[in-house]
Amino acid sequence: MASNEEERVELNGTDLEEVVIERRRVAPAFEPTRVRGREVLLAITVFFMTSLCIGLIVCLTTVKPAFSTAEGRRQELCEDESCLKSSVYITSKANFSVDPCENFYNYACGKFEKKKAFGDQVDDEILAEVNQRLRKVIENPKQKDSVVEMYKLLYETCLKSIERKDRNQTEDFRNILKDLGGWPILGSSSGGKKNIDLQELLQRVYELRHTDLFYITVSESAFQEKKQVIKVLTAVQILENNYEDLTDIIKKMKQAAISLGSTLTGKEIEEQALKVATLRKEIYQIASKTHITEKEQTISVSRLHEQSKEINWLDLLKLFDKSLTVKSIIELSPNLEYYGRLSELWRKTDRDTLINFLLWNILLYYSEKMKDISSPFSQNSNEKESWKKCVNVVTYSFSSAIGCDYSKTYGGDSKNIRNIIESIRSVMKQKIEEASWMDDKTKKRAVTKLKKLTYNLACEEQFTLGNKKRINFYKHINLKPSDSYIAMLKKQAKFEMFKIQKQIKSGRRTEWAIYLFSINAVYHFQQNWMAIAAPLLTEPFYSKTVPRYINYAKLGTVIGHEITHAFDDQGSQFDENGSLKNWWDDSTLQIFRQRVDCIKSFYANKTFRGLSIFNEQSLAEHISDIGGIRLAYEAFTKEKTHKILPGSKLPSSEEQIFFLSYAQNFCSKEKESTTKTTITIGQHLPASLRVLYSLQQVPEFSKAFNCKDADEMKAREQCSVW
Structure with missing residues (x-):
C-alpha cells in the first residue's frame, strides 16, 4: 500500500500549502516466504533494476529537466519564486476532483467558491x-x-x-442638506426651505451625477460619426442592488436621521424611511421588467419630454450641454416606455418622499467620501482603513x-507586454489572410484596420x-x-x-472611458484604439518570470478579446479610421453574418434556471470572448521555449494550465439572484457561465483535455467568427 508525505514550501513567510513535494515510500509487494536461490537472485536483480529506474526518475525531476514536446517546443522545470507562487495561486483555487470536461468552471474555481463568502471575487x-x-x-x-x-x-x-475624533462631520452633513433645501425626515431640525422646487433639487442632485432614477453621461455616439452625445441610461445600480429587501434601507436611513439630530420620533422616522424604500423598490420593479439590454436609440429632447412630462428634461440636460434645444438629438436606453413609467411614478409620489429620496442619494454620495453617516459613529471605519x-x-x-x-x-515590463500584443496582432493578421471565406479586397481592408489599431498601457502621453x-x-x-x-x-x-x-x-x-485602476480594458470603435488598465499589467496577469503561457492565458486573452472587438458584429461596421461605413464585400459580409449567427444561436439556446442568457447587447462580448481565447492560445503555441510549473497536483501539460489560468481570471462566488440580475442587465455573462460557454466553443480546449463529443464542455456545433 503506497503512502504519501507532504512538505510545505515557504516563500517570504507565505505558507504554500498546495505546492507539495511528494516522496513515495513503496511497501513490499510480497510477503516473505521460503524461496529458492534462483528466485532470490531474480528478486535481487529486479530490486536493483527498479531502484536504478527510480533513481533516474528522481534525477530527472529534480535537476531541471529540459526536453522538447511533439510540437518542437522546448520545456524545462521552473523553480524560481514567481513560478512557485503561480503554482500556489492556481492550486489554491482549483478543485481537481471535478471532471474538467463536465464543468470546467468548478474544476478551475471550485476551491475558491468553498473558501469564500457570497460576493467575493x-x-x-x-x-x-x-x-x-x-x-x-x-x-x-x-x-x-x-x-x-x-x-x-x-x-x-x-x-x-x-480621522477626526469629534463629530464635526455631522455638521458638514447638516450644512449639505440645508444648502439643498433641508431633509424632511429630520423634522424641524432640517433647517431648509419648505417650498424648494423639485426640478431645481433634481438638477442639484444631477450635478453630482448620482441617483437611482436614471443615469446621464456623455460618450461616443452609436449612430453619428466622430460625435460625443448625451446619453440617458438606466441607473444600473438600482438593479445591481436589488431593492426587494426594504429592512436594510430603513435601518440605514433611521440611523442617519438620528445621527443628524432628527426631531421626529423613531416611529415617524421609520414611516418616512419606509416610503423611500418602497419608492426605490418600485423603481427596481420598473427597471427589472424592462429590456435593459436593448440597444440605444436616438430621440429628440422634445419627444422625451412628451413621454416623461414630470421632468423638465431640457433644463436638466443643459447642465451637460448648454447649447441643447428641444430639437437636439440625444441617445436613450432602454426605451421611452421606461421613462414614461418613471415619470408616472414621480407624479403619484408625495413631495416629502421625493425630497427624502433625492437627498438620501446625496447622503450616500458623500458617505462614500466621508464617514458613513448611515452607521453609528462608533462603527465608522477606523483610522487604519480610512486611507x-x-x-x-x-x-x-x-x-x-x-x-x-x-x-x-x-508599470511592469512594457517591452515584453508590447511583444505579447504584437504576437497576438500577428496571429489575427494570419487568421484574416488565411480566411477562405473572405475576398481579397475585404482582407486587405481588415489587415489595414488591424495594422492601424493603436493602444495605451495605463497611461496617455498627455x-x-x-x-x-x-x-x-x-x-x-x-x-x-x-x-x-x-x-x-x-x-x-x-x-x-x-x-x-x-x-x-x-x-x-x-x-479614458474606463477607470484606470479597475481590472478592465476597452476598445473604442471610433478611434480604433485599445486601452489596458494598470492592474492588468502586473501580477497575477503578467510577470516577466512566469512561464509565458500563463501571461498569454491571463493578459493575452484580454488583449485578444479587445482586438477581436474591432472585428465583431459591432466593430466590423467601423473602418480603419473609425468611420461608420461599410467596407465589406457583399458576399463576404453575408458569410460573416452567418458565422455571427452561429454564435448567436448557440447562446440563444442556453438558459439559467429557466432564464434565457442571451441578449443582443452581449453578442459582441461572446464573439470576443471566444476570439480572444483562440488568439492568445495560438500566439503562445508559437513560442519556442516554455517552463513547467512545479507542483504534483497541477495538470500535466502547458495547454491545460493555459486554460486553467484563463478560467481563474473569473473566479467568484455569487448568489443565484445576483447571477440572474447580471444576465438581465449585463453586457457580460456572470463569471461561471462566461467561462463555461466560451470554452465550449474552443476546439483547442476539448483537445487539451481530451473531451469527448458527449461531454458537457464540448459544444455539439463549434462556431467561430475568427
Missing part, C-alpha cells in the same frame, strides 16, 4: 494590492508637479477629515494623472508628469490649502461636470 485580492500601491504613489511621490501637489493635498485633507476611502476620492478625479504616475513605478497638457487640464479643479474638505468635494463635482462639457464641445473624449 478573485478581483478583490488583486484590487487590494493595487490600492496599497496607489497609496504609496499618492503618499510618497518620487517626483512632483502642480498636479501631484493637488492630489496629495486632497488625500491629506480627506484623511484629516475622516482606502481617500485613495478612491483622489483617483476619482485624478485618475489619468495618477495612472501615469502609477505606471512609472508599477498626462505624464510635468506635461503642459496635464497641468492645464487639472488646473480647473483648483484645489487650495485653505479649502475645507467639503469645499474640495464640491470643486471635484464641478470638475467632473467641466470634463463632460469639454468632451461635448471638443467632440472627443477628455480621458
